[in-house]
Amino acid sequence: VATIGVDLGGTKILAVRIERDGTASPVVKRSTPVDEGPDGVIAAIAGVVEELGLEGLEAVGVGAPGIVSPGTGRVGNAPNLPAWGESVALGPRLADAVGVPVLVENDVNAAIVGEHWSGSAKGHDDVLGVWMGTGVGGGLILDGQLRRGPRGAAGEIGHIVVQHGGRRCGCGGLGHLESYAGRAAMEVEARRRHAAGERTLLVQLAGEGRMKSGVFAKALAKGDRVAADLVDGAVAAMGIALASVVMLVDVTLVVVGGGLAEKLGDGLVGQVANATTALLPSDLGITVATAALGDDSGALGAAALAQSQFT
Amino acid sequence: VATIGVDLGGTKILAVRIERDGTASPVVKRSTPVDEGPDGVIAAIAGVVEELGLEGLEAVGVGAPGIVSPGTGRVGNAPNLPAWGESVALGPRLADAVGVPVLVENDVNAAIVGEHWSGSAKGHDDVLGVWMGTGVGGGLILDGQLRRGPRGAAGEIGHIVVQHGGRRCGCGGLGHLESYAGRAAMEVEARRRHAAGERTLLVQLAGEGRMKSGVFAKALAKGDRVAADLVDGAVAAMGIALASVVMLVDVTLVVVGGGLAEKLGDGLVGQVANATTALLPSDLGITVATAALGDDSGALGAAALAQSQFT
Numbered sequence: 001v002a003t004i005g006v007d008l009g010g011t012k013i014l015a016v017r018i019e020r021d022g023t024a025s026p027v028v029k030r031s032t033p034v035d036e037g038p039d040g041v042i043a044a045i046a047g048v049v050e051e052l053g054l055e056g057l058e059a060v061g062v063g064a065p066g067i068v069s070p071g072t073g074r075v076g077n078a079p080n081l082p083a084w085g086e087s088v089a090l091g092p093r094l095a096d097a098v099g100v101p102v103l104v105e106n107d108v109n110a111a112i113v114g115e116h117w118s119g120s121a122k123g124h125d126d127v128l129g130v131w132m133g134t135g136v137g138g139g140l141i142l143d144g145q146l147r148r149g150p151r152g153a154a155g156e157i158g159h160i161v162v163q164h165g166g167r168r169c170g171c172g173g174l175g176h177l178e179s180y181a182g183r184a185a186m187e188v189e190a191r192r193r194h195a196a197g198e199r200t201l202l203v204q205l206a207g208e209g210r211m212k213s214g215v216f217a218k219a220l221a222k223g224d225r226v227a228a229d230l231v232d233g234a235v236a237a238m239g240i241a242l243a244s245v246v247m248l249v250d251v252t253l254v255v256v257g258g259g260l261a262e263k264l265g266d267g268l269v270g271q272v273a274n275a276t277t278a279l280l281p282s283d284l285g286i287t288v289a290t291a292a293l294g295d296d297s298g299a300l301g302a303a304a305l306a307q308s309q310f311t
Numbered sequence: 312v313a314t315i316g317v318d319l320g321g322t323k324i325l326a327v328r329i330e331r332d333g334t335a336s337p338v339v340k341r342s343t344p345v346d347e348g349p350d351g352v353i354a355a356i357a358g359v360v361e362e363l364g365l366e367g368l369e370a371v372g373v374g375a376p377g378i379v380s381p382g383t384g385r386v387g388n389a390p391n392l393p394a395w396g397e398s399v400a401l402g403p404r405l406a407d408a409v410g411v412p413v414l415v416e417n418d419v420n421a422a423i424v425g426e427h428w429s430g431s432a433k434g435h436d437d438v439l440g441v442w443m444g445t446g447v448g449g450g451l452i453l454d455g456q457l458r459r460g461p462r463g464a465a466g467e468i469g470h471i472v473v474q475h476g477g478r479r480c481g482c483g484g485l486g487h488l489e490s491y492a493g494r495a496a497m498e499v500e501a502r503r504r505h506a507a508g509e510r511t512l513l514v515q516l517a518g519e520g521r522m523k524s525g526v527f528a529k530a531l532a533k534g535d536r537v538a539a540d541l542v543d544g545a546v547a548a549m550g551i552a553l554a555s556v557v558m559l560v561d562v563t564l565v566v567v568g569g570g571l572a573e574k575l576g577d578g579l580v581g582q583v584a585n586a587t588t589a590l591l592p593s594d595l596g597i598t599v600a601t602a603a604l605g606d607d608s609g610a611l612g613a614a615a616l617a618q619s620q621f622t
Contacts, residue, residue, distance in 0.1 A: 067594070125461065126460060126461050138559075140559070140560070142453065142458065147453065147560060147561075148561070149437060149560060149561020149562075150436065150437050150561060150563055151561055151563075151594070151595065152561070153557075153558070153561040153594075153595055154559065154560050154561040155559065156558040156559065156561075157558070157559060159558050159592075160554070160555035160558050160559060161473070161551045161554065161555055161590065162472070162475065163475050164473065164474050164475075164547070164551060171592065173590060236475070240472045240475060243471070243472065244471035244472055244555060244559075245559060246464075247464070247467040247468070247470050247471050248449075248451070248465065248466065248467065248468060248471060248555075248556060248559065248560070249451070249458060249460060249465050249559070249560060250458075250459070250460020250461060250462055250463070250464040250465040250467075251460075252461055252462075279472065279484060281470075281482065283378070283462070284462065284464055
């Protein structure tokens, strides 16, 4: 079947159309009209779908931020879509607008499915995907299938505890992976240290704006001590979390993606691999790979999920 | 089919025969002739199987300690079976001896399958089983199926890190769950504190022997501070580990079994439930239940696994 996959983010909507024979259209990008609330965002998604072509279209898949309720296509708790409130029936409403069935999945789950379909995880049956972006998200492929869980919550690796009583997470918990390896938490910590008198290029490079992943890469390249320390902390936290995942579900491949992984590159991924392997018994080796599809993984994965769901 | 399930332990062999209609024989118990090595142990298992009846028997399942290589029936790395060395072809050798196909599974995996089949986890599709015994073992039921993993290592919750740089585990790692919530590690810590001058009933009650789970229960009942502190540490470590598991794979039920859980009873299980829930977001509630089948879960689960594998 021909399917369209959509990756709905807080700033951008990405979409791709995949034909019966597997050929994919170029990925199109549009701004997300966040200020217009659910109505505007759903209309924008419908517009992109129409643009890519309704002819021969049999299903649409959407990767959306937040917790997606399995089966219902409802999206709740999406911090990047502030006007959405408690829960929006994204799937049913988009299906009404475009006239084909719509599957909705968590965006990080869609991204790891994309990497499994045509990226770094292709051909691997047991994979953890970790996305180091503003926060830290994850997704699990077990026995070749996406693990959703009865509440659609599987893969929430960002909120597993890596340091008992450690740094406070954005969610309120203490010592979560995301508090050490998420860009936003690393920015908070960098600004805290700067305010406490530590000298760092990070604040200077970021200025008044957000401390983007590229800022960490630049400061690191210039030998900034605070940047190095924060990245070391992120690597150590990732090692603890990944080793626990390997012990618990026995995956053999970890794919690391997201802005921080892209900007810090293979050096970071190699350090994460070493930190993880150091905590594992010798007979439980793993491969750690960088995500291959960049921003496109979510849209591709959403299309692949729609294809497998509606055929 | 009629199947026989065997739970192979370092001190006992337990076995049960289940008929086509689901009726189960009484569970029989024999001593494990550990000193006789693999030959003696395999002969003892074959003897118990024959005793329960070869007539109409279609398959045997065995739950064995250590890492069981998926598909091959080989058992390696079993600290409770010291004379076994690197790896023993338990499945093929027992099949030769009894004349029916044999499935071998890790003993804790078999136990959680037993609880899923006819114990506390019956009717639940997404379950973590945690066995607090000498060490801490675990098993996962996901979407109603036992999660094995490509290397048969899934469920090794005892070796996930709950305290970065914490207590040294028997396996060499630092800060593993088992270092806080396993009976053997708790004994080491109790004796260390006693040697350092802390007063505790634990050492007095245990005497020269092993500090059994019942000793912790007695000392706790008498208000012993070291015992209370060690149990608090075990509960806190369990909370961290279980919350991480719920976040990662989205299970809705945790079944806690093993000697420590049996002797400390529902009080311990309630504390573990509270410690876990405190670390989870409100929309990811779980139920924590005590294992219902006691020592019989492994043999029953092994029979159930053989039944589902060979029909």
